[in-house]
Amino acid sequence: MYSEKVMDHFSNPRNVGELPDANGIGQVGNAVCGDIMKIYLKIEDNIITDAKFKTFGCGAAVATSSMATELVKGKTVEEALELSNKAVAEALDGLPPQKMHCSVLAEEGIKAAIDDYHARQAQKEAV
Amino acid sequence: MYSEKVMDHFSNPRNVGELPDANGIGQVGNAVCGDIMKIYLKIEDNIITDAKFKTFGCGAAVATSSMATELVKGKTVEEALELSNKAVAEALDGLPPQKMHCSVLAEEGIKAAIDDYHARQAQKEAV
Amino acid sequence: MSKIVYADNAATTFLSKHALEAMMPFLTDQPGNASTVYAYGRAAKRAVEDARSKVAAAIGAKPEEVYFTSGGTESDNWAIKGVVELRKNKGKHIISTEIEHHAVQHTLQYLEKQGYEVTYLKVDQYGNISLDDLRAAIRPDTILITVMTANNEIGTILPIAEIGAIAQEKGILFHTDAVQAVGHIPVNVSEMNVDLLSLSGHKFKGPKGTGALYMKKGLRLPALLQGGGQERGVRSGTENVPGIVGLGAALEEATANLGESMKRLAAMREKLVKGLTAIPYTRLTGDPVHRLPGIASFVFECVEGESMVLLLDQNGICGSSGSACSSGSLDPSHVLMAIGLPHEIAHGSLRLSLNEDNTEEDIDYLLEKIPPVIERLRAMSPLWEDKMAGIAAAAAAK
Amino acid sequence: MSKIVYADNAATTFLSKHALEAMMPFLTDQPGNASTVYAYGRAAKRAVEDARSKVAAAIGAKPEEVYFTSGGTESDNWAIKGVVELRKNKGKHIISTEIEHHAVQHTLQYLEKQGYEVTYLKVDQYGNISLDDLRAAIRPDTILITVMTANNEIGTILPIAEIGAIAQEKGILFHTDAVQAVGHIPVNVSEMNVDLLSLSGHKFKGPKGTGALYMKKGLRLPALLQGGGQERGVRSGTENVPGIVGLGAALEEATANLGESMKRLAAMREKLVKGLTAIPYTRLTGDPVHRLPGIASFVFECVEGESMVLLLDQNGICGSSGSACSSGSLDPSHVLMAIGLPHEIAHGSLRLSLNEDNTEEDIDYLLEKIPPVIERLRAMSPLWEDKMAGIAAAAAAK
């Protein structure tokens, strides 16, 4: 049911783990539904220089986390905000219909991490 | 579904044909129901000395005709009248339930032929 | 072993070697669960979807319009009961024919007991319905028309495309039992204007216990079998993966050379028909032209069907009869009655059904062995005796 | 090819070699129509009746109480819908449990939409019902009790004989879905006091697409599939002769050495349970004692089921999960919810189901490969991170 690309990103997930010096961290989903994604971003001069994730979820959840973190690395914050769930799914050569929500989660995870980055920046400036 | 005995009497029916000098002939069943038996008996001194049949009908109809004619040969008229359908069926090592009516037909065929014999005798005496 | 000519392919067929080969992996080194994610499961799933595509291709449908079932009977029951449930607020009237297979007829009789009304269209001597009768039978509360594509006893092919056009025009769902047609004559669901079509694997050298229901896109009948949600939720039950694979392979094979095979079969059938109708007081049943290539069906006067089949068996010939005796009922087949045969003649029916495995020699063998069997049975038939006596008397009276 | 350990036998099994051998004649040189009178037909009929006797013997029934179907799903649907139709004038209330297979549960839900009332008995943490609850649920209009013999996800064996005794005392028909039990534990319809029992061929190494319904003598459910009148008029459709033969052969084989095989399996299962529950935050699901010999079922905290199954697949292990993701729904299995597991834990379920073909080496392999998979998934799980942080904080706070 999964494409080869999905299976590759599930079996050898890129960017898995924590990022000690992350300055944007977002967590989306919930355990009741069976999917949680935690995205760590390191942003320097408005550029995402590193990204990592931790995910509790199905094969598609892991693969979309992996792909989404890959896709945003090197991008500006604005570019990353434009990452759509469809783009993530397409980069994985598609997802089964009942798994599309995982790509939505990945999109939301990136946004949540960027939100957190903005919040931290605002707080810093406020200080 | 048929016993070997039934198949034997169907494949090699005993007493098939007409009996030119029969003095008792009975026909039972009807073409609409798919079974007709015509029984020919030759009765001498109250003993059935020969019996033959012609049958239009299924395997069981042929086999019961064959067996019934076999069973009555050499019997007295009274003995032949006591031939039951059960006895015919048993002599054939049984019949499938939905084919028991064929044994009934055979019993009735013998009775009809004997009735005919009695009728002829009565007529003869009356003459 | 002595020669055996199997001429009962309309009842069931030998499994195709090609189909068995396709099935073997799932009968030996693959467990074949199509609903699981691991490698075995994915292979099974692919095999099922591949079979679905083959079935779809064979009937001019899209793969997602094909649902696998346990056979023609289930497909017929599902189609009819499903429409009835789906349309229960629209009406209670169904139109069918007098010559449907029991899988349709008994389902309709069951529904009649539940309060549904069924109009059974009469057929002519060839087993054909009149389109005017059909038009006249349509009522505002008609929810389903179900007419078989081709009859299993007499081989007549019905005007499905025309019936479908009428159904479409009137907005009535149309089901056809194509169990005897699929794999034997060209079948195309869109040309035939059908919404639902039943087929059964073992009629075209596929495995027994397999079938399919074609359901036109947009139509979604309620399930007949509830459960695990296989077949996109409408036909539950662990997929019979080897069976489905065999069905697909057999149907692909059957349709690959359909044109040629039909020609060859029709020629063999015609030789058989010509040879056997040369026996006096014998007639072909069914439409002489619009008929399945493989079905040669007859009635022999003054002979009873079951004893004919039994004697043929002793001659190494497998055929069948719609006689009452072989079914355990008292009336001969409803199909033979519907085409207007009197009881006593309908009792003497014989159906010989050929397929690609039959040879010219088979036909010669049939033509050699059958006439003496008829003769032998007539010689012991009191009906024949009467008939001959009557004819002799009539001749003498002239 | 690298090693594969197939531990998903509760989903489906490899076909038994013995069963395939028994089937082969009907897949090759016999057409196998059981309803015809010629030699081939008689051989097929004998084979079907022989299989019926074998099935009957395996469940302590009489041959004439066994009806062949297309699988467990059909048997369940037929039993339940049949009783409902048969008893429609007696009442509209049915009693079942919260942990039935979907073939029962979805059928009941369908009937609820038609106006029937169903009481689903709650189960305890082990998946067991209370007989007092059952007694309390019985109403004057209760027409059917349907409780599975053993659960497919957690392996719990239910007290069928006791339930049957209560049903009998109250004069209520009792059906049990014994799909997971037959061929795996002793099943005897009279000791169990059941009126109806479903079984499915492919759960004990028989062919897919085959099953049977036991119907107690004197009980005659209306047919679910109308048609040609096969199976004494109550289950129409051309008999799946090879399938039926395979079912009989497989069940005879499965029950021949049942005692020994159960012992061996239970020992292997216990080793597996012991080894895997040694992983922290892991529990066995289902009754620890009254359980099927072959089913070892677990939940691993902070791990999601589908990714576990996928990673196990990459290690050559076939297992299954009742996780929501693998089924495409959002809620985890109703069985795991019914035994009171919180959602987030129920998502991490794994079922390993063994049969006679599994070896000691398989168990060792499972015990070697599974713990690192759990570890790897936990290492990438934010839930696990939180859990560990929480524990560390709690420890520090002391």
Ligand SMILES: Cc1ncc(COP(=O)(O)O)c(C=O)c1O
């Ligand atoms: C026209 C027709 N419809 C339906 C069926 C039923 O198919 P099956 O016996 O495969 O269920 C048959 C054959 O038995 C048939 O010939």
Ligand SMILES: Cc1ncc(COP(=O)(O)O)c(C=O)c1O
């Ligand atoms: C307990 C139980 N009941 C019913 C079924 C349905 O059986 P089948 O899939 O063979 O129709 C299954 C297995 O799928 C089962 O485990």
